[in-house]
Amino acid sequence: ELKVEQNPLFLSMQEGKNYTIYCNYSTTSDRLYWYRQDPGKSLESLFVLLSNGAVKQEGRLMASLDTKARLSTLHITAAVHDLSATYFCAAANSGYALNFGKGTSLLVTP
Amino acid sequence: EPEVTQTPSHQVTQMGQEVILRCVPISNHLYFYWYRQILGQKVEFLVSFYNNEISEKSEIFDDQFSVERPDGSNFTLKIRSTKLEDSAMYFCASRKPGLADPQGELFFGEGSRLTVL
Numbered sequence: 001e002l003k004v005e006q007n008p009l010f011l012s013m014q015e016g017k018n019y020t021i022y023c024n025y026s027t028t029s030d031r032l033y034w035y036r037q038d039p040g041k042s043l044e045s046l047f048v049l050l051s052n053g054a055v056k057q058e059g060r061l062m063a064s065l066d067t068k069a070r071l072s073t074l075h076i077t078a079a080v081h082d083l084s085a086t087y088f089c090a091a092a093n094s095g096y097a098l099n100f101g102k103g104t105s106l107l108v109t110p
Numbered sequence: 111e112p113e114v115t116q117t118p119s120h121q122v123t124q125m126g127q128e129v130i131l132r133c134v135p136i137s138n139h140l141y142f143y144w145y146r147q148i149l150g151q152k153v154e155f156l157v158s159f160y161n162n163e164i165s166e167k168s169e170i171f172d173d174q175f176s177v178e179r180p181d182g183s184n185f186t187l188k189i190r191s192t193k194l195e196d197s198a199m200y201f202c203a204s205r206k207p208g209l210a211d212p213q214g215e216l217f218f219g220e221g222s223r224l225t226v227l
Binding site for chain 2: 031033035041042043044045048050088090092095096097098099100101102103
């Protein structure tokens with residue numbers, strides 16, 4: 001069974017600081033997804049990573065994938081309050097039955 | 111921008127009642143999914159649907175659950191006899207065929223919150 005572990009689960013950081021969220025998965029995965037969820041809202045797709053060494057960036061967020069280590073990271077650069085949300089990673093080993101991590105609840109404070 | 115729409119946004123029902131949650135996937139998408147998220151927990155896969163058939167389902171998706179695409183636009187999730195533990199946010203998702211989107215991006219709706227009393 002494909003298991004996905006995220007850490008940390010809670011993260012409070014100051015505006016302007018950098019931090020990384022880690023996502024480990026237990027077995028081979030075809031693709032790795034990162035989503036953002038605001039309270040009571042849907043899941044907003046941030047990145048889809050397909051291959052070893054893949055790196056994608058959008059604004060202050062950068063995601064990477066190391067398939068050998070079964071690790072993906074979401075790096076936050078110079079955090080701003082608008083980034084406060086819950087971030088989920090999800091992996092799929094076949095098809096699109098995504099296995100989600102428990103999520104990282106990020107709070108960016110002044 | 112096209113989006114996945116879901117109705118109702120919130121439904122309250124009594125235990126044992128049947129519930130139907132409705133989704134309108136993005137029009138050129140061919141693969142459809144239901145996921146659920148119990149309050150404060152992670153998102154869990156329920157079922158995937160393609161070409162009018164279930165292609166994959168999880169252990170959660172037991173005989174109490176069914177899915178249907180009754181017409182060319184709607185995709186429904188039915189829970190026959192709701193239990194307290196069915197209370198959750200139910201998300202519909204859809205995606206394009208693989209050739210049209212090799213990345214396999216899933217687009218999620220806003221969710222239907224189900225409360226079983």
